[in-house]
Structures are given as structure tokens and as C-alpha cells.
Amino acid sequence: MNKLTIPLLATLTALALTSGVALAGSKDVVVENAWARASIGGNRPGAAYMTIHNTGDEAVMLTGLATPLSMMSEIHETTTNSDGVSSMAPASKITIAPDKRVELAPGGLHVMLMGLQGPMTEGDSFPLALSFSDGGKITVVVPILGIAARGPEG
Amino acid sequence: MRRRAALGYGAAALGAMGLTLFVGWWRVDGPGAPEPPGRLPLKLTEMDFRLTDHEGQRVGPETLVRRPTMVFFGFTFCPDVCPTTLSDISGWLDALGKDTAQMNVIFITVDPERDTVEAMAEYVSYFHPAIRGWTGAQDQIARAAEGFRATYERVPIDGGDYTMNHTASVFLFDAAGGFVSMIDYHEPREFAVPKIRRALEEGTEGAT
Numbered sequence: 125m126n127k128l129t130i131p132l133l134a135t136l137t138a139l140a141l142t143s144g145v146a147l148a149g150s151k152d153v154v155v156e157n158a159w160a161r162a163s164i165g166g167n168r169p170g171a172a173y174m175t176i177h178n179t180g181d182e183a184v185m186l187t188g189l190a191t192p193l194s195m196m197s198e199i200h201e202t203t204t205n206s207d208g209v210s211s212m213a214p215a216s217k218i219t220i221a222p223d224k225r226v227e228l229a230p231g232g233l234h235v236m237l238m239g240l241q242g243p244m245t246e247g248d249s250f251p252l253a254l255s256f257s258d259g260g261k262i263t264v265v266v267p268i269l270g271i272a273a274r275g276p277e278g
Numbered sequence: 279m280r281r282r283a284a285l286g287y288g289a290a291a292l293g294a295m296g297l298t299l300f301v302g303w304w305r306v307d308g309p310g311a312p313e314p315p316g317r318l319p320l321k322l323t324e325m326d327f328r329l330t331d332h333e334g335q336r337v338g339p340e341t342l343v344r345r346p347t348m349v350f351f352g353f354t355f356c357p358d359v360c361p362t363t364l365s366d367i368s369g370w371l372d373a374l375g376k377d378t379a380q381m382n383v384i385f386i387t388v389d390p391e392r393d394t395v396e397a398m399a400e401y402v403s404y405f406h407p408a409i410r411g412w413t414g415a416q417d418q419i420a421r422a423a424e425g426f427r428a429t430y431e432r433v434p435i436d437g438g439d440y441t442m443n444h445t446a447s448v449f450l451f452d453a454a455g456g457f458v459s460m461i462d463y464h465e466p467r468e469f470a471v472p473k474i475r476r477a478l479e480e481g482t483e484g485a486t
């Protein structure tokens with residue numbers, strides 16, 4: 125390592141530390157293309173999808189989800205292994221870097237809606253509040269599409 | 279002279295060793311290797327299980343022979359993978375049009391405890407009309423999965439509920455019941471549709 129790169133590394137480390145410590149800026153978060161799939165009745169779990177776009181210059185971390193539609197909502201991740209076996213588990217904390225998007229889409233990340241208070245009916249919509257590490261909160265209205273929908277366009 | 283003989287023996291020994299290694303490779307990793315157990319689905323004619331379809335009819339692997347077949351596993355409480363797979367399949371069937379009129383398209387539940395005949399009937403009604411839902415006793419579902427070399431596992435989730443991990447690939451068979459190929463979860467349509475066409479074509483040959 126030569127002498128020139130040391131100050132640069134120090135600066136980068138400082139930057140990384142700052143953005144790591146000061147998770148703020150949920151006011152710069154935009155939620156795009158939110159949609160959910162209709163449910164059959166009210167006793168099966170539902171799923172919602174969206175793109176979370178951090179338009180600011182500081183990383184933000186998603187810390188919680190809430191909707192009157194379900195008793196509990198969590199971010200889940202579906203993974204498929206090399207044997208073709210799919211499984212689903214709560215995802216670890218989601219941090220969205222400055223100027224980056226995190227996509228929640230079928231087969232990857234989804235908002236799992238558990239303990240539905242009623243059926244999710246095609247054509248309806250529901251509010252979903254996303255809380256962030258800086259205490260900020262964003263509420264999006266999620267349209268409910270058909271059971272066979274594959275994306276925000278249906 | 280002696281040295282040459284020694285070299286000759288050496289070469290022969292090396293050659294023999296090489297041959298042994300080669301034979302070993304051929305049998306273990308090479309083209310002579312047996313199919314790893316549990317990798318490829320059996321022929322439908324070699325499977326044995328009794329299930330009930332979403333209209334209450336008794337069905338089994340013999341129901342599927344004489345027509346090309348597509349089979350996949352899932353469960354109706356599945357929020358993400360299963361509706362996506364059913365929706366993908368509906369899209370492939372639409373893309374293939376009337377060519378698939380003679381095809382069996384079967385969704386077998388891995389969660390018969392919650393997926394009754396009625397639950398299956400309602401679920402499949404939201405997708406392509408060719409898709410049929412099969413359920414049955416736990417041991418029969420297990421036998422079916424074994425025949426297809428599919429796996430599944432019950433996993434508890436928060437709040438006392440459970441979800442199922444399961445093989446998400448789609449299995450294709452020709453009309454004679456022979457395994458043709460598999461479509462992986464999220465395989466793009468430009469790969470999936472030709473695979474189905476192959477099962478349909480091999481199906482025509484197998485049927486004559």
C-alpha cells in the first residue's frame with residue numbers, strides 16, 4: 125500500500141461509517157408500482173410487491189410495516205436452491221443505499237400479509253405504512269389485482 | 279536393453295494405471311455413471327399413487343398416459359411462488375394455443391391437510407381452464423412426490439401457522455409417459471415454450 129491511497133481509504137472509511145451510523149432520509153424515499161394479489165377468502169396469507177426507491181443521498185433502512193388489512197406484515201424472501209426447491213423466510217433488514225432501488229417482486233422479496241382481517245378483493249386497495257430507521261413513515265395505497273397477476277400491470 | 283525393458287514395464291504399469299483411472303472415471307463421473315439416485319422422475323407408467331382431482335374423480339399416474347403431461351407441486355396457502363407458477367403456466371398455455379388441448383396439466387398439492395378437493399377446485403378456477411388440481415391422503419402425496427423425485431417439507435411460521443418448502447419445477451412427460459424435461463421456476467417463456475413443444479411432439483410419436 126502506498127502513501128497516497130491511505131488518506132483516500134481513510135476518507136472512504138469515514139464516509140462509510142457516517143452513512144452507516146446516520147441512517148436518515150426517509151423523506152427521500154419513493155415507493156413505486158405497488159400492487160398485491162387478491163386472496164381466496166381471508167384465511168390464506170396475502171402478498172404485496174413494490175419498488176422502494178431511495179432518491180436521497182443517505183442510506184435508509186426499512187424497520188417495519190403495518191396495515192389495517194392484516195394482523196402482521198413482514199418482508200419475506202423466496203429462494204430456490206439448485207435442486208429446484210423453493211422456500212420462504214423472513215428477510216433480514218432491508219437497507220436501501222443512496223440513489224438505489226430495492227425491488228419486491230414475485231419469486232424474490234415480498235410483503236407477507238399474515239392474519240388477514242378480511243379477504244383481499246380484486247379492484248380494492250389498502251393502505252400500507254412503511255417505517256424507517258430515522259423515525260419517518262410513508263403510507264402507500266396498494267391496489268389489489270387478480271390472483272393470476274404477475275406484475276403491477278396485471 | 280535392461281533399462282528399456284524397465285521403461286517398458288513402467289509404461290505398461292502407467293498405462294494400466296491410466297486405464298484403471300479411466301475406467302474409474304467412466305463409471306463414477308463419465309458417461310458410464312449411473313443416474314444419481316433420486317434425480318430424474320420415473321416414467322409415469324412406473325409410478326403408483328391414488329389421488330382425487332378437484333372434481334372429486336379418482337385419479338392416478340395411469341390417468342395421464344396417452345397424452346403429453348405437465349405436472350407441478352405446490353399448495354394453495356402459498357402466497358408467492360405458487361400463484362406465480364400457475365400464472366406462468368397459464369401464459370405458456372395461452373402462447374401454445376390449441377396445441378395444448380390434448381395436454382394434461384396437473385397441480386398436485388403438498389399440503390393436503392388444508393387443500394381439500396373444494397379448496398383445489400376454487401384455486402384452479404382462477405387460472406387456465408386446462409389446469410387440474412389433485413389432492414389426497416398424505417401417504418399418497420408422498421408416493422407421488424417420490425415418483426417425480428420432488429421434495430417438500432412443512433415449516434412453521436410466526437403465529438402458529440406453517441408454510442411448505444417444495445420443488446417448484448414443472449415436469450414434462452410425453453404421451454407414452456416418459457420424462458422429457460423440467461422447467462425451472464422463473465425460467466423465461468422463450469425457454470419454457472419450446473420445452474413444452476418438445477413434450478407435445480414426442481407425445482405425438484409416442485402415441486402412434
Ligand SMILES: [Cu+2]
Binds near residue numbers: 213234358
Ligand atoms: Cu411470505
